Amino acid sequence: MFKRTLHENSTIDIRNIHANRAYNVVELFAGAGGLALGLEKAGFNEVGLVEIDQNACNTLRRNRPHWNVIEEDVVTVAERGIHTYLPENIEVDLLSGGYPCQAFSYAGKRLGLEDVRGTMFYYYAKILRDLKPKVFLAENVKGLVTHDNGRTLQSMIDVFTEIGYKVTWNVLRAIDYGVAQKRERIVIIGIRNDIDIEFKDPRPFGYIPTLRDALNDVPPSPGSIYPEKKRRVLEMVPPGGCWVDLPDEIAKEYMGSSYFSGGGKRGMARRISWDEPCLTLTCSPAQKQTERCHPDETRPFTTREYARIQSFPDDWIFEGTITNVYKQIGNAVPVEMAKSIGLAIVDLLNKID
Numbered sequence: 001m002f003k004r005t006l007h008e009n010s011t012i013d014i015r016n017i018h019a020n021r022a023y024n025v026v027e028l029f030a031g032a033g034g035l036a037l038g039l040e041k042a043g044f045n046e047v048g049l050v051e052i053d054q055n056a057c058n059t060l061r062r063n064r065p066h067w068n069v070i071e072e073d074v075v076t077v078a079e080r081g082i083h084t085y086l087p088e089n090i091e092v093d094l095l096s097g098g099y100p101c102q103a104f105s106y107a108g109k110r111l112g113l114e115d116v117r118g119t120m121f122y123y124y125a126k127i128l129r130d131l132k133p134k135v136f137l138a139e140n141v142k143g144l145v146t147h148d149n150g151r152t153l154q155s156m157i158d159v160f161t162e163i164g165y166k167v168t169w170n171v172l173r174a175i176d177y178g179v180a181q182k183r184e185r186i187v188i189i190g191i192r193n194d195i196d197i198e199f200k201d202p203r204p205f206g207y208i209p210t211l212r213d214a215l216n217d218v219p220p221s222p223g224s225i226y227p228e229k230k231r232r233v234l235e236m237v238p239p240g241g242c243w244v245d246l247p248d249e250i251a252k253e254y255m256g257s258s259y260f261s262g263g264g265k266r267g268m269a270r271r272i273s274w275d276e277p278c279l280t281l282t283c284s285p286a287q288k289q290t291e292r293c294h295p296d297e298t299r300p301f302t303t304r305e306y307a308r309i310q311s312f313p314d315d316w317i318f319e320g321t322i323t324n325v326y327k328q329i330g331n332a333v334p335v336e337m338a339k340s341i342g343l344a345i346v347d348l349l350n351k352i353d
Helices: 034-042 054-063 074-080 120-131 147-163 228-234 248-255 303-309 322-331 335-352
Strands: 023-028 044-051 069-071 094-097 135-141 165-173 184-192
Touching: 023 034, 023 120, 034 044, 034 094, 034 335, 044 054, 054 069, 054 322, 074 120, 094 120, 120 147, 135 335, 147 165, 147 184, 184 335, 303 322
Parallel strands: 023 044, 023 094, 044 069, 094 135
Antiparallel strands: 135 184, 165 184
């Protein structure tokens, strides 16, 4: 597998990169628009965004009425043909999106496109084959690297290769690109075989933003509250602390069986400090075992604080119930991370042009 390495010669300084023209992108599994907004900031023109969740589609339409939001199951879009949803005779430069990670059935063979039928990855790959853009971007959870001992990722690369792309991947950290959150994502880049140019990752900025940077002058917004029992426990945790800072008996009761398995990582009963980046946000802020408590107040982060930690601008409005808004934000690609990756792809497309 071709993993890109993050040394100086394999990265590019994105600070002075500008698109020579508006490059057209189609996005699958668009969600609330973190990746799409980042790519727009990098110079891309969104010509089609496929998303099945009604609230996320309403968010996209609310913020970008001119975007071609395709509120449809990606299965239906792939079967009907992506071109039926796009402007006529449009050239697509980039296909982007983050499909769910699913296991395949191997039977000891090298997999082709037809062998992964029925998975969300299949429909991403089918649309890629139909569009044949110059470049594709697929992002996913870091766990894809080790999923089934790396065989899942290798099978995806085999399929992309079969379709006609040279494929590389790397795990990038949001904190390297101006995002105050310890979120890591695998970024898979494919370049069509007729193009002989190498992709270079965006060079890390060289500083790590903190929660204080992200939440400076954040506007008020609704937020969840902790159940009283959880609130009383978290009251005892100092900023930057977690379950190890609790009295032993309280830690045992709060954590249950996790306590006896060594307590796992330091995400349980976690209160974030102002002077560190946030842990990766989850889809539900009061969820057991993945607390991200506010530094000063014993509460989860509000929806606008969530959005700031994901580097959404304050004028990006989320539609839906508070539960759904948290889910949309928690599932998103951080906007500034997406912009950085987008600028690195812009550099590639500028060279192709």
